[in-house]
Amino acid sequence: MGPRSCAGVGPPGLSRLWSFWYCLCTPTLFCRVFSSSHSRSPKAFYCHTIAGHVPDHGDRPVTAVVELDSVDTIYEGEQIPAIRDVSLRIASDEFVCIVGPNGAGKTTLLETINGLLTATRGVVRVLGHRVDRKGPWLRAKIGYTPQNFSVDPDTPFLVKQVLVMGRYGRVGMFRGLTSGDMSSIERAIEMMGIEDLLDRPVGKLSGGQLQKVLLARAIAKEPDLLLLDECFNSLDPQSKAKVLDILQTLNHELGLPIIVVTHGYFAVLDVCDRVIGLRDGRIVADISHPTDKEKEVLRQGNLIP
Incomplete structure (x- = not known):
């Protein structure tokens, strides 16, 4: 049965419950079903571009956890790429923020990285493996939250059950959870x-x-890479600050690489290692630890408000 019945528009009964379970345990389907569509309204602005650059981290070895080489992604039925000629390397210890106006390609880039969308041209590697060849294996190692996720009000599962289902995305659907798995959830x-x-x-x-x-x-999945699309949406100011503090802890103390897409909460720019700006599907800015002057450049280009 198709996963699209998970959004509450499919057949009722056991088939609907199974489809919802399958989506929750399979990050790709989970996000494909519940993520909202995104508009695309390109404009033209280019600030200093350092595409493909991995910031200097001194003498210690740095491994690229995400690599995109000349990547285009085109949506089915369209001819213009939503992201175009994107070359990008993200180091294994980086906290990266992706910014840009609506329709710039931010969500498309994130979905191309995690395999929700297939690159039309170029190569995408995550954790050293090509996404088009090792998709299921990689998705078990990626934590992902989609933009504008919504659930049918009649969905019968409790929060604690959803958290347990998410852990199955890491260990596999047909394996029992250990005490270590439960500790991760707790x-x-x-x-x-x-x-x-x-x-x-x-x-x-x-x-x-x-x-x-x-x-x-x-987080309970204990991923090797965390991808967050507008994760500050719907949160009150106190909760936003708390989530940002949690992300800093995960990155700085546990070394978890994090990529955050944001369009409305820019306190993250003060703490992240790197800001990538998109415009018309292209990388137009790539700045390490942006200064106030560089933030003003981003503002003048309408990459941030």
Whole structure:
């Protein structure tokens, strides 16, 4: 049965429950079904471009966790690439923020990295492997939260069940969870402060509550790479600051590489290692630890408000 029934528009009963479970345990389907479509309204602005650059980290060895070589991605039925000629390397210890106006290609880039979309041209490597050849294996190692995720209000699963399902994305659908797996889930719950939500139906959560659950689900997976698309959406200011602090901890103390797409919360620019700006599907800015002057350049180019 097709995964698209997960959004609450498919057949009821057991088939619908199985489809929802399958999507939750399979990050690609999970995000393909529930992510919203994104508009594309290109404009023309180019600031200093350092495409493909990995910032200097001194003498210690740095491995690229994400590599894109001359990548185009074209949506089915369209002729103009949503991202075009993108060459990019992201080091294994980097905290990267992707910015740009609506329709710039931010979500498309993230979905191309994690295999939700297939590159039309060029090569995408994640964790040293080609995404088009090792997709399922790689997706088990990637934590991902989609943009504008929504759940049918009648979805019967509780938050704690959704978190457990997410862990199966790492260990496999037909393997039992160990005490170590459960400890990983419990740590993510405590980190996100969602203990009071565990017995709530996931379909009854507010937007901010659901965002926290999705983040906990991604963290509980203990991924080798974390991809977050507008993860600050629907959160109140205090929760945004807390999530940003958590991301800093995961990156600085645990060495987890993180790529965040944001269009409205730019405190992340003050703490990330690198800012990548997109315009009309192209990388038009790539800045390490942006200064106030460089942020102003981004602002003048409408890459950030």
